[in-house]
Amino acid sequence: MKHVVFVSSNYPSNALPFHGTFVRQLVLGIARLGVKCSVISPASIFQRRYGDFDAERSLDLSISDNPITILRPRYISFSNKNLLAFNTAHLTQISFKKAVSRAMSHLDYPPCLLYGHFLYQSGAIAVHIASKLVIPSIVAVGESSFWSVEPMGYKKAIRDFEQVTGVIAVSNLIKKNLIKQLLIPEEKIIVLPNGVDLKLFNPRNRYNMRNKHKLPQNKFLIVFAGHFDERKGPHRLLAAVSGMDDVGLIFIGSGRVPLNGENIFFKGTVDHTVMPEILSAADIFVLPTLSEGSCNAILEALACGIPIVTSAGEFNDDIVDETVALRINPLDINEIRSAILQLKGDLTLRSVLSIRSQEKAKHFDINVRAARILEWIQTRQTLRGSC
Numbered sequence: 116m117k118h119v120v121f122v123s124s125n126y127p128s129n130a131l132p133f134h135g136t137f138v139r140q141l142v143l144g145i146a147r148l149g150v151k152c153s154v155i156s157p158a159s160i161f162q163r164r165y166g167d168f169d170a171e172r173s174l175d176l177s178i179s180d181n182p183i184t185i186l187r188p189r190y191i192s193f194s195n196k197n198l199l200a201f202n203t204a205h206l207t208q209i210s211f212k213k214a215v216s217r218a219m220s221h222l223d224y225p226p227c228l229l230y231g232h233f234l235y236q237s238g239a240i241a242v243h244i245a246s247k248l249v250i251p252s253i254v255a256v257g258e259s260s261f262w263s264v265e266p267m268g269y270k271k272a273i274r275d276f277e278q279v280t281g282v283i284a285v286s287n288l289i290k291k292n293l294i295k296q297l298l299i300p301e302e303k304i305i306v307l308p309n310g311v312d313l314k315l316f317n318p319r320n321r322y323n324m325r326n327k328h329k330l331p332q333n334k335f336l337i338v339f340a341g342h343f344d345e346r347k348g349p350h351r352l353l354a355a356v357s358g359m360d361d362v363g364l365i366f367i368g369s370g371r372v373p374l375n376g377e378n379i380f381f382k383g384t385v386d387h388t389v390m391p392e393i394l395s396a397a398d399i400f401v402l403p404t405l406s407e408g409s410c411n412a413i414l415e416a417l418a419c420g421i422p423i424v425t426s427a428g429e430f431n432d433d434i435v436d437e438t439v440a441l442r443i444n445p446l447d448i449n450e451i452r453s454a455i456l457q458l459k460g461d462l463t464l465r466s467v468l469s470i471r472s473q474e475k476a477k478h479f480d481i482n483v484r485a486a487r488i489l490e491w492i493q494t495r496q497t498l499r500g501s502c
Contacts, residue, residue: 118151118224122215122241123232126156126185128169137257137411138232139175140312144485146178153184153222157214159192172221186221190214195266204235204266211236212243219244226250228492235263239275251280253492256289257309257408259346259430261296273298283488285309285409286433305491308433309409310481315388316418318473319395330380330396334363335459338397338421340390340412341404343370348403348445350374355403355451362459365397394419398465399458403445406430418476422468424454434479439472 123138138154146152158168168187175183190213193206219226231241231254238254245252254276264272276282276297282304284290290306293299325332337356341347343366350372356362359378366374366382367390374382385393394400400416401424407413413434416423425431427442435442441454458465 118153118222118226119145119228119230120219120222120226121152121154121230121232122237123154123156124211124237125232126154128156128158128187137309140310140481141485141488142183143175143177144310144482145489146181146183147482148486148489149181150489151181151224153186153224153226155186155188155215155218157190157211157218158187160189161192184223186218188214188218197266202266208236208239208267212240215240215244228253230255233258233263234261234272234276235267238279239267239272242276242279245280246278251492252278253281253283253488254279255283255285256293257285258289259406259408261292264297269296279303281305281492283307286407286430288429288432289408306433307484307487308479309411309414310479310484311411311414311418311476312481313418313476316391316394316415316476318420318469319392321395321398324392324396328381328393328396330365331363333361334378334380335359335361335399336363336365336380336397337399337401337455338365338367338394338416339401340367340394340415341402341410342368343372343374345372346405348405351403351445351448351451352401353379354448355401355455359455362455365393367393390415391419394421397421399424399455401425401451401455403443403451404431405445409434414476414479417472417479420469420473422458422465423472424451424458435475439468439475 121142127139142152142154171187173185175185190210193203195204227250229241229245229252231238234256242252276299282293282299284293284304284306285308287306290304293304294301330336339349339352343349349366353374353376362378363380364378365380367385369384394416400421402412404426407430413425423440424443425435425440426445443450443454
């Protein structure tokens with residue numbers, strides 16, 4: 116494999132530092148295997164509201180002997196709005212595609228494969244450009260629903276992905292939907308749940324982490340990580356612990372759902388490198404989510420050995436089971452509360468789940484996942500001789 120080009124709309128940047136962390140982990144994992152990697156991550160001209168633009172061309176020197184080239188061409192986002200029978204997402208797609216095409220002309224080496232992260236905008240464009248260059252294309256699909264397809268229409272999406280060489284689905288549920296809704300042949304799809312960096316995410320001393328982050332030692336601390344929205348359900352967790360004076364809450368994330376209460380000891384975003392410290396400071400992790408692709412927050416909690424309370428549902432089945440988590444109906448406040456009380460009152464159960472969680476996390480090592488992706492790309496019949 117000589118040169119893989121990743122197309123991603125949310126690769127981490129100075130403007131949006133909390134976005135795209137998983138994409139970068141995957142790119143680093145591939146680069147560690149000796150593959151030349153470039154990233155094309157177009158930046159909307161409206162992104163300036165988050166601060167200064169990143170350089171249009173830069174190098175990630177994390178791997179000194181194999182630096183990653185990062186290109187950030189500018190494009191105009193027309194958002195995603197319906198105007199009579201037309202959706203402006205089509206204009207955004209055209210602008211995004213032009214930006215990616217411009218960046219392709221500035222690559223130092225010709226690519227032998229294009230990788231698109233998510234269906235739209237990146238995935239469809241990777242397939243289109245790869246088809247023109249007569250090279251393979253891989254699309255990773257991790258969306259909890261095909262929300263990005265809706266504005267484009269399923270008929271167009273079926274055409275856009277007809278020529279894709281392979282698709283990485285992060286769950287078996289997504290694989291089923293790709294086959295059913297986008298008519299992608301089963302033999303083109305591999306199921307690989309997201310991965311976690313086990314060098315970063317591992318257990319720390321709880322007492323020390325609480326001291327470091329000024330968290331109370333005398334509270335049963337629950338950590339939540341995710342968007343503050345209806346789907347993730349932080350407000351349902353808040354309601355579930357109502358009246359529990361000896362319970363403290365840590366909400367990692369941001370969003371429009373208001374979260375207020377005397378038992379909230381932290382609310383906001385933190386740097387990704389701090390997450391394992393916050394997780395280790397807590398007694399349990401709770402995420403009453405309505406749907407997921409493959410939840411990075413759950414994987415990170417597993418790696419830190421935190422007992423988990425999360426939703427029963429096919430969307431979670433690829434990463435958690437009853438050996439590492441209490442599974443609940445995410446809409447049932449009483450059920451969430453009962454699971455919390457069960458763990459709160461049973462130290463032995465928490466200890467058992469903690470040990471099992473760490474063992475489970477080993478199956479999701481980000482570097483092992485990267486190696487599996489590369490092996491899959493190289494061994495597929497349609498890719499032989501391409502690189």
